[in-house]
Amino acid sequence: MKLYVLLPFAMLVTLSTPTKAQSIRGKIGGLIRDTQNRALSGATVILQERQDSTTHQAGLSDADGKFAFKSLPKGDYLLRCSYVGFQPYKSGLLSITETQPVLQLPVIILQTSTPKTLSEVVVTAKKPLVEQKIDRLIVNVDAMLTAAGSNALDVLAKSPGVMVNTNDDISLNGKRNVLVLIDDRPTYMSAQDLAAYLRSLPGGLLDKLELISNPPARYDAAGGAIINIVLKKNRATGFNGSLNLGYNQGVYGRSNNSLLLNYRTKKFNIFTNSSYSRDRNFSEETYSRYFYSDAKSLQSTILQTSRSSYTSNGWNGRIGMDYFASPKITIGILFTGSTRPKSDRLDYTSNQYTELMQLDSVSRGYINGLYQSKNTGINVNLSHKFDNRGKLLTANIDYLNFQSSTNQFSPIDTYRPDGQLAGTQERFFAIPSTVRIYAGKVDFTQPLAGKSEFSAGLKSSYVMTDTESNWLNQTGDGPVPDYGKSNHFQYTESINAAYVNLKKEWSRWGIQTGLRLENTQSKGHQLANPTTVDSTFHRSYSWLFPSLYLSYKVDKRGDNTLALSYSKRIRRPGYQQLNPFLFFRDRYSYSGGNPNLIPGYGQAIDLRYTFKQYVGVTLSYSWDKDGIDPITRVVGDQFITRPQNFYQGQSLGIIPNISFSPTSWWTVNISAVLLAIRNRGQTDGVTIDQQSNLHEVETVNQFQLSKSWSAELTGFFPGNQFFAQTKSSSIYNISAGLQKTILQGQGTLRLTVNDIFYSLVMNSQTVALNHISAFYTRQGDTRRVGFSFMYRFGKEANARKRNTVGSAEEEKQRTN
The missing domain is CATH 2.170.130.10 (TonB-dependent receptor, plug domain)
Structure with a gap:
């Protein structure tokens, strides 16, 4: 039996081994916030012994406002909190006993000493990026x-x-x-x-x-x-909310707006958010494709220019309620919905040349498209907290329904070199699709003695997809179905999973090990039509997925930490990637699915060093098998792209993230991804054996200009990218923002400029094509000036929080 299968059970045996009785080592912890429900970082917290009022321990709250006093002997204590600009706080009697060694206090709300200090509080309590x-x-x-x-x-x-x-x-x-x-x-x-x-x-x-x-x-x-x-969530007592309005202008205007509302009492909490966005963009593209003979002499050339534009309106809504049946039992329900109507237009001109670069033909076409996507979902959840030590049971049931439709009209006119019309073709495409997902999960957490924890869970999901791809050709007698390219594909998949997880902490060491088992049953059905026979395929497989996490505090305070982590992951095909449909892009470009795809898997091991909130450096190594990538084949002069189980890959990376403040008003964050990659694969006549070094660097400079004014300057610098058949050149993006707080800190105005130098121009090459060179460029509406306004309203106070994890953890990611 493999070692990783034994790890969780070995941990369980270790944790359940009897130990000698020890003296009580208690703990008192809590969270400090202001009246606006914002965390107060750096608040002074003093724990005194009641019998003589001497200070037993003292410390500061962290970036989240949290504090904790550990290794406390049995006895009575008093807690004091203070923060500049706020009234001091003093607790009642706090007792550590044999039956109650751990006290997790309710959230401590500090009141401002004078109204004039409000704007200072907003700046001081600001979260880091x-x-x-x-x-x-x-x-x-x-x-x-x-x-x-x-x-x-x-x-x-x-x-x-x-x-x-x-x-x-x-x-x-x-x-x-x-x-x-x-x-x-x-x-x-x-x-x-x-x-x-x-x-x-x-x-x-x-x-x-x-x-x-x-x-x-x-x-x-x-x-x-x-x-x-x-x-965003606001679960404070009473009625609360926030309004966000945003507009940005490039060649086209866009708008992003949202409203969050919340009403909470002692017995229930009702929350909702709704949003509307209007997205409009364009893309100018060029394709250059050169076809060579076996002797490497030029045979023909296709040069294509296109311009596409789209307009999309998006409405998203969520409304839910939590009912507090008791202090330890919460029952919740959540409804979600969205709709995204969209229209687009693609115009293209393709010039085909002979081996002597003489014009052979010209094709002009366009695609008018109308699209609709409607998604609805319901989640019912239960949370039962058995005690104050962390024993917890949660349950979730989900149902989701996705409806989409695509309707396109695509005429193409072909001309001879002298400009005479050589032929006309008109096509219609109608693609309705439905995805239904049912999922349920249960998770249980049991704290154990000696800073240990056991957790386990079960999950089951069932997915049904139904997609039709209807091709129709216009003739003198009207639209005629093209059954050779039309299809009707149905797919069902059920996944049943179980996991166990064990955690143990010592003064400096920590370990977490887990094992997850997933069983998958799936079936694909290609329905028959006059030219396509009925066909089906079945998949059934079970895999174990181990994970391991080991941490070490280099110093007693835990400012310097090391963490080693390992996990095994699966890459299942997307539901519609298995559909052998063919999607029309233009006269020379098509894409489709592949029913022969199988899941791939990957493994990764990371070693991470962190120093407080300032430095994080990860050394990462990963390897993948049967990875899925889109692979392009050339049939005649047409490029057809389908997903394939193509590559076996390895990567070694260094991922640093550094935050520091050169001055009191300037904060810098620098992050990077530096990778050495080796990908190899062979399928369908395409062979890849690539070694490449990839990098990406991001910088964020934030400036606190005054109590109410701040600014930001960001830079994004990805280098050359090389994955499968796509090789992209480097780009960069410089953006800036200016912010003003108003209305005593409850309102915020922001002015932003994105892609200042209009530098987000994509240039790529498709490689590993037999005797063909192919290049592509694209530029869109990326340089934009934006304005936004945010306003928070309502009374905020202490709130009990829940973290509801839905039962559908992965399936929606794979719909198409």
Whole structure:
């Protein structure tokens, strides 16, 4: 039996071994906030012994306002808190006993001493842009000035280690196939659909991003890494809310607006957010394709120029309620919905030349498209806290429904060199699609003696997809179906999973080990038509996914820490990647699916060093098998791209993140991803054996100009990229922002400029094509000036928080 299978059980035996009775080592911890529910970092906290009022321990609250006093003997204590500009706080009697060795205090709210100090409090309590955690990197979106008025995809692209390529694929620290969660719940979309959804999600709705390179066993095993997008929540007593309005102008105007509302009493909490975005963009593209003979002499050339533009309106809504049945039991329900109608127009001209570069033919065409996407979902959840030590049971049931439709009209006219019309072709495309997802999960956490914890969980999901791709050719008798290219594809998949996870902490060492088992059953069905026979395929497989996390505090305070982590992950094909449809792009470009895809898997090991919130450096090594990449084949003069289990890859990376303040008013954050990659693969006549060095550097400079004025200057510098058949040249992006707080800190005005030098011009080459050279350029509406306004209203006070993790952890990520 492999070693990793034994690790959780060995930990369990170790943790359950009887030990001698020890004297009580108690703990008192808590959280300090202001009346606006903001964390107070650096508050002075003093713990006194009641019997003689002498100071037993003293310390400061951390960046999240947290504090903790450990190794406390049995006895009675008093707690005092103080912070500049706030009234001091003194607790009642706090007792550490044998039956109650741990006290987790309610949130301590410090009252301002005078109203005039409010703006100072806002500046002092400001969260840093990036927080260094041992197991993840946290990006506080409100601290990113240039995120104002933009959308969630733009915010992601500006985050440390995150890259969004020309195909809208998202990677983290060089790891592709990233699983994107929203509030710990899956997004269930393909890369393209996910990108469209994130473009419709205003940046003003985002609270923070959690970037997790090596996720633990409680997460689904899918994806190379995890990005969790945490939306803003306000669960304070009474009625509260915030309004975000944003507009930015390039060649076209865009708008991103959101409204958050919350009403809380002792028995229930009702919360909702709604948003509207209007997205409009254009893309100017050129394709240059050169065809050579076996003797390497030029045979023909195709040069194409195109311009596309689209307009999309996105409405997103969430409404939910938590019912506090008792102080320890909460029952919740959440409804989600979104709709994104979109229209686009693509115009292109293709010139085909002979071997002597003489014009052979000219094709002119366009595509008019109308699209609709409607998503609805419901989540029912339960949380039962058994005691104050952390014994917890959570349960979730999810149902999601995705409806989309595509309707396109595409005429093409072909001309001879003398300008005479040689032929006309008109096509219609109608592609309706439905995805239904049912999922349920249960998670249980049990604290054990000696700073140990056991957790386990079960999850089951069932997915059904139904997609029709209808091609129709216009004839003199009207539209006629092209059954050779039309299809009707149905796919079902069930995944059943179970995991165990064990944690143990000592004064300096910490270990977490987990094992996840996932069983997958799937079936694909290609329905027959007059020219296509009925066919099916089945997949059934079970895999174990171990994870290990080991940490060490180099010093007693834990300012310097080392962490070693390992995980194994699976890369399942997207639902529609298995669909053998063919999608029309233009006369010379098509894309499609591949029913022969199998899951690939990857393994990664990271060694991370952190120093407080200032330095984080990760040394990463990963290897992948049966990785899925789009592979382009040439049939005649047409480029046809389909996903393939193509590459076996290895990468070695150094990922630093540094934050420092040269002066009291200037803060700098620098992050980078430096990778050495080796990818090899062979499929369908395409062979790749590439070694490349990739890098990406991001800088953020933040300036506190006064109590109410601040500014930001950001730089994004990705180098040359080389993955599979796509080789891209380096680009860069310089953006800036200016912020003014108004209305006694409750309002914020921001002015932003993105891509100041209009430098986001994509240049790429498609390689490993037999006797063909192909080049591509693209430029869009990236230089933009934006304005945004945010206003917070309502009374904020202490709030009990819940972190509801939906049961659908991964499936929505793979819809198409």
